[in-house]
Amino acid sequence: xxxxxxxxxxxxxxxxxxxxxxxxxxxxxxxxxxxxxxxxxxxxxxxxxxxxxxxxxxxxxxxxxxxxxxxxxxxxxxxxxxxxxxxxxxxxxxxxxxxxxxxxxxxxxxxxxxxxxxxxxxxxxxxxxxxxxxxxxxxxxxxxxxxxxxxxxxxxxxxxxxxxxxxxxxxxxxxxxxxxxxxxxxxxxxxxxxxxxxxxxxxxxxxxxxxxxxxxxxxxxxxxxxxxxxxxxxxxxxxxxx
Amino acid sequence: xxxxxxxxxxxxxxxxxxxxxxxxxxxxxxxxxxxxxxxxxxxxxxxxxxxxxxxxxxxxxxxxxxxxxxxxxxxxxxxxxxxxxxxxxxxxxxxxxxxxxxxxxxxxxxxxxxxxxxxxxxxxxxxxxxxxxxxxxxxxxxxxxxxxxxxxxxxxxxxxxxxxxxxxxxxxxxxxxxxxxxxxxxxxxxxxxxxxxxxxxxxxxxxxxxxxxxxxxxxxxxxxxxxxxxxxxxxxxxxxxxxxxxxxxxxxxxxxxxxxxxxxxxxxxx
Amino acid sequence: xxxxxxxxxxxxxxxxxxxxxxxxxxxxxxxxxxxxxxxxxxxxxxxxxxxxxxxxxxxxxxxxxxxxxxxxxxxxxxxxxxxxxxxxxxxxxxxxxxxxxxxxxxxxxxxxxxxxxxxxxxxxxxxxxxxxxxxxxxxxxxxxxxxxxxxxxxxxxxxxxxxxxxxxxxxxxxxxxxxxxxxxxxxxxxxxxxxxxxxxxxxxxxxxxxxxxxxxxxxx
Numbered sequence: 001x002x003x004x005x006x007x008x009x010x011x012x013x014x015x016x017x018x019x020x021x022x023x024x025x026x027x028x029x030x031x032x033x034x035x036x037x038x039x040x041x042x043x044x045x046x047x048x049x050x051x052x053x054x055x056x057x058x059x060x061x062x063x064x065x066x067x068x069x070x071x072x073x074x075x076x077x078x079x080x081x082x083x084x085x086x087x088x089x090x091x092x093x094x095x096x097x098x099x100x101x102x103x104x105x106x107x108x109x110x111x112x113x114x115x116x117x118x119x120x121x122x123x124x125x126x127x128x129x130x131x132x133x134x135x136x137x138x139x140x141x142x143x144x145x146x147x148x149x150x151x152x153x154x155x156x157x158x159x160x161x162x163x164x165x166x167x168x169x170x171x172x173x174x175x176x177x178x179x180x181x182x183x184x185x186x187x188x189x190x191x192x193x194x195x196x197x198x199x200x201x202x203x204x205x206x207x208x209x210x211x212x213x214x215x216x217x218x219x220x221x222x223x224x225x226x227x228x229x230x231x232x233x234x235x236x237x238x239x240x241x242x
Numbered sequence: 243x244x245x246x247x248x249x250x251x252x253x254x255x256x257x258x259x260x261x262x263x264x265x266x267x268x269x270x271x272x273x274x275x276x277x278x279x280x281x282x283x284x285x286x287x288x289x290x291x292x293x294x295x296x297x298x299x300x301x302x303x304x305x306x307x308x309x310x311x312x313x314x315x316x317x318x319x320x321x322x323x324x325x326x327x328x329x330x331x332x333x334x335x336x337x338x339x340x341x342x343x344x345x346x347x348x349x350x351x352x353x354x355x356x357x358x359x360x361x362x363x364x365x366x367x368x369x370x371x372x373x374x375x376x377x378x379x380x381x382x383x384x385x386x387x388x389x390x391x392x393x394x395x396x397x398x399x400x401x402x403x404x405x406x407x408x409x410x411x412x413x414x415x416x417x418x419x420x421x422x423x424x425x426x427x428x429x430x431x432x433x434x435x436x437x438x439x440x441x442x443x444x445x446x447x448x449x450x451x452x453x454x455x456x457x458x459x460x461x462x463x464x465x466x467x468x469x470x471x472x473x474x475x476x477x478x479x480x481x482x483x484x485x486x487x488x489x490x491x492x493x494x495x496x497x498x499x500x501x502x503x504x505x506x507x508x509x510x511x512x
Numbered sequence: 513x514x515x516x517x518x519x520x521x522x523x524x525x526x527x528x529x530x531x532x533x534x535x536x537x538x539x540x541x542x543x544x545x546x547x548x549x550x551x552x553x554x555x556x557x558x559x560x561x562x563x564x565x566x567x568x569x570x571x572x573x574x575x576x577x578x579x580x581x582x583x584x585x586x587x588x589x590x591x592x593x594x595x596x597x598x599x600x601x602x603x604x605x606x607x608x609x610x611x612x613x614x615x616x617x618x619x620x621x622x623x624x625x626x627x628x629x630x631x632x633x634x635x636x637x638x639x640x641x642x643x644x645x646x647x648x649x650x651x652x653x654x655x656x657x658x659x660x661x662x663x664x665x666x667x668x669x670x671x672x673x674x675x676x677x678x679x680x681x682x683x684x685x686x687x688x689x690x691x692x693x694x695x696x697x698x699x700x701x702x703x704x705x706x707x708x709x710x711x712x713x714x715x716x717x718x719x720x721x722x723x724x725x726x727x728x729x730x731x732x
Contacts, residue, residue: 139356139357141306142308144341144373146337149372149373
């Protein structure tokens with residue numbers, strides 16, 4: 001989102017937190033919520049790494065792989081985009097053990113969410129690579145580079161820079177999706193909120209704080225990605241040279 | 243039928259550096275190059291002129307293996323480029339073979355095509371390191387020498403975005419020459435430049451042509467430069483060489499009418 | 513294989529009944545999202561900075577936070593204000609609200625895509641803002657964005673399983689109950705997955721068809 005929107009949202013969030021949460025509420029809820037937030041962050045980070053790996057693998061397979069590999073990549077993408085994260089999460093959590101594979105809840109969560117976001121990420125990677133102009137390929141040919149070398153040193157670096165903003169959005173989607181793990185008994189931020197709510201029924205306070213914390217983490221992600229983009233382009237604005 | 247007159251160049255009788263033999267290129271129904279025969283002698287400087295759509299850029303692009311050919315064979319320094327010899331027969335070249343031959347050819351593009359994520363120096367050492375296998379030190383030494391020759395010794399750490407068009411094109415030239423090609427192709431390299439920047443690029447080409455004894459093919463609209471620099475001028479029309487000869491002849495007293503028409507139109511516009 | 517076909521046919525009727533709930537939630541939720549989204553989009557165009565700012569803040573806030581929390585929030589909070597909704601309505605309301613924010617972005621893009629000349633012509637003809645929006649702007653803004661809206665319809669459909677978090681008897685909740693009763697989760701959950709996959713593939717194809725038909729037409 002544009003910077004102005006971010007600031008407005010942040011102000012509203014924290015103001016809401018201040019208004020709705022009493023001081024006693026802070027003391028009561030914040031420690032537990034922060035513990036839950038830590039779990040949320042871990043799952044987000046793990047899922048993000050898996051998503052990037054899965055997305056690049058699938059996109060490169062789809063673009064340059066032999067036909068069976070391409071078919072496999074397409075299946076992965078269609079299945080994980082065609083069903084929702086929750087369905088995938090439940091499938092890994094409930095069904096895999098019945099097929100003999102037992103994963104810890106955390107592992108199921110990271111696997112399901114990582115693969116889910118990775119399927120959307122594959123499209124982002126493909127778009128990034130195709131977005132690099134054909135003339136860069138031609139310049140590589142003129143310098144007698146092999147296709148693999150050109151892809152590795154010339155095309156991918158440029159593609160990655162263009163991909164950073166859409167990946168930022170995907171990571172925020174990932175963050176939001178982590179709330180689903182509360183439904184498979186993982187003590188993330190949402191689970192803790194539900195727990196506290198059942199215990200005290202101070203719904204408005206608790207959930208406002210929770211929403212503010214999620215917002216805070218998503219702001220961290222947004223700023224992180226912007227910093228990454230600045231670092232990758234050497235300080236210059238996203239510019240194209242000829 | 244198109245006529246074609248040519249003045250034989252001294253040295254063509256010995257092995258040509260570049261030979262197009264019956265080369266044809268089609269895009270769907272359109273024949274862009276029609277059974278082209280063209281020999282370029284070692285160290286010869288050939289200027290290719292003609293109206294758009296006449297096939298001149300296609301000639302360069304096929305030589306640089308950017309486009310496949312439909313018929314015919316291209317030879318570079320005696321070896322086939324587009325085809326390879328398998329059991330005494332000529333067969334379409336595979337990627338690996340292409341790479342073994344096209345290292346002799348370098349190209350400079352109209353829109354520079356520098357790598358935006360690398361510095362000027364980075365652009366010029368990338369291929370020498372990763373394709374030729376030079377060490378970083380060797381590659382840098384070579385690159386710095388070339389960049390200083392084109393007057394950009396002080397811009398080594400700059401990114402392409404910060405350079406003017408003329409500077410970018412000079413970097414592109416240095417980058418191509420760092421691969422020590424035998425043949426250099428220039429595809430309308432000044433057409434995208436502001437007029438006042440054209441001169442510095444042409445100077446660089448002139449100087450390097452002498453320094454490195456290169457064979458050059460240039461598609462250009464810069465008639466003045468062609469007149470002064472080229473050994474031979476080829477006028478392309480509708481996919482064939484309509485007329486060719488030394489610049490004095492082509493520019494001052496062409497044999498064929500269409501050549502004269504084209505030149506008048508260009509000189510009037512310029 | 514390990515798959516029990518007998519069990520599959522046994523549970524299909526129950527799943528079919530539950531799918532009706534899923535589809536109802538989807539349609540209701542999307543109608544809400546489409547209408548409310550338009551309202552949000554129009555409010556964000558207001559020159560009044562309070563209205564504009566407040567709407568933007570609310571929209572961004574909802575867009576950037578998890579839907580599940582919003583579902584819990586509405587289900588548990590509204591009773592405190594005297595509004596008692598059953599789980600289905602509360603969940604659908606949350607879905608609609610959440611996706612209204614996405615739809616508002618889509619509408620905004622569509623409205624911004626309209627050349628200024630249209631606005632200026634409306635002013636020159638002295639049309640009131642309401643008439644301008646109703647007769648000039650919206651008829652031109654909406655058709656090009658229908659494919660994007662279609663994508664969000666599919667996305668909303670795929671998120672209905674979240675309603676299982678507040679025990680709405682839609683597909684996923686039913687599957688979980690069946691699984692816990694029979695200790696066989698493989699068939700119910702896989703069937704649910706297949707159901708969503710098939711429907712979303714069909715819907716995406718339909719959407720692509722609609723996109724070809726709608727964006728092929730020049731409107732200006």
